[in-house]
Amino acid sequence: MAKLYFYYAAMNAGKSTTLLQADFNYRERGMETMLWTAKLDERSGAGVIGSRIALSAPAHTFDESVDLFMSIGEELRRRDVDCILVDEAQFLTQRHVLELCEVSDALGIPVLCYGLRTDFQGKLFPGSAALLALADSLVELKAVCECGRKATMNLRVDKEGHAVAAGAQTEIGGNDRYIALCRKHFFERLREGEARQLSLGLARR
Ligand SMILES: Nc1ncnc2c1ncn2[C@@H]1O[C@H](COP(=O)(O)OP(=O)(O)O)[C@@H](O)[C@H]1O
Ligand SMILES: Cc1cn([C@H]2C[C@H](O)[C@@H](COP(=O)(O)O)O2)c(=O)[nH]c1=O
Numbered sequence: 001m002a003k004l005y006f007y008y009a010a011m012n013a014g015k016s017t018t019l020l021q022a023d024f025n026y027r028e029r030g031m032e033t034m035l036w037t038a039k040l041d042e043r044s045g046a047g048v049i050g051s052r053i054a055l056s057a058p059a060h061t062f063d064e065s066v067d068l069f070m071s072i073g074e075e076l077r078r079r080d081v082d083c084i085l086v087d088e089a090q091f092l093t094q095r096h097v098l099e100l101c102e103v104s105d106a107l108g109i110p111v112l113c114y115g116l117r118t119d120f121q122g123k124l125f126p127g128s129a130a131l132l133a134l135a136d137s138l139v140e141l142k143a144v145c146e147c148g149r150k151a152t153m154n155l156r157v158d159k160e161g162h163a164v165a166a167g168a169q170t171e172i173g174g175n176d177r178y179i180a181l182c183r184k185h186f187f188e189r190l191r192e193g194e195a196r197q198l199s200l201g202l203a204r205r
């Protein structure tokens with residue numbers, strides 16, 4: 001039976017690198033893959049999955065308008081597909097995840113999703129919540145905090161490096177906007193950020 005996998009981690013853990021390695025392994029064995037990433041994340045270029053160690057590959061892009069089951073079905077009419085690889089899986093909708101379940105269960109194709117578990121406030125992304133609920137296999141990849149502990153959280157920072165405690169869930173960025181931290185250091189810095197924003201707000205009144 002084909003499975004749905006969710007490889008999750010904080011930023012900088014090497015999720016994209018691991019996806020590209022899995023893609024290489026499949027293709028090295030003569031198998032065909034289909035890569036997907038979020039349309040809104042263009043850090044490595046539109047429709048490109050990039051890694052910090054400079055590996056990259058073109059990918060199909062998803063947004064709310066895309067039906068993944070239909071798109072993958074259409075591709076199957078043109079060529080064989082042995083594995084589906086999805087980067088930035090935190091940006092999937094719950095409907096997308098249900099479509100990927102169908103790809104795995106009805107089409108018998110393994111689906112490997114890579115993404116963040118939680119956002120800059122420590123809350124689940126919709127795609128991650130659905131994958132945590134529905135995936136057959138949950139695999140944690142490891143990032144490292146400044147203190148050496150496992151980094152599980154993602155702190156959003158402003159241009160001066162101060163923690164950002166409030167804002168929209170989605171804000172594309174890299175090392176300039178986010179720091180992967182262990183939970184202890186994440187909450188320390190987040191509370192500092194909250195206190196700072198509060199004092200700035202009070203000072204303005
Ligand atoms: N040539 C490059 N140099 C530095 N950073 C890059 C380069 N290409 C891509 N990146 C960044 O690296 C990210 C993916 O890095 P990766 O090491 O696989 O960790 P993760 O996906 O867990 O954050 C990309 O999304 C992009 O922000
Ligand atoms: C924590 C957090 C992250 N994002 C964005 C920032 C990046 O564009 C991606 C994750 O990138 P990765 O290196 O491939 O892990 O997600 C966001 O929009 N909101 C957040 O809270």
Ligand SMILES: [Zn+2]
Pocket residue numbers: 145146147148149181182183184185
């Ligand atoms: Zn730490």
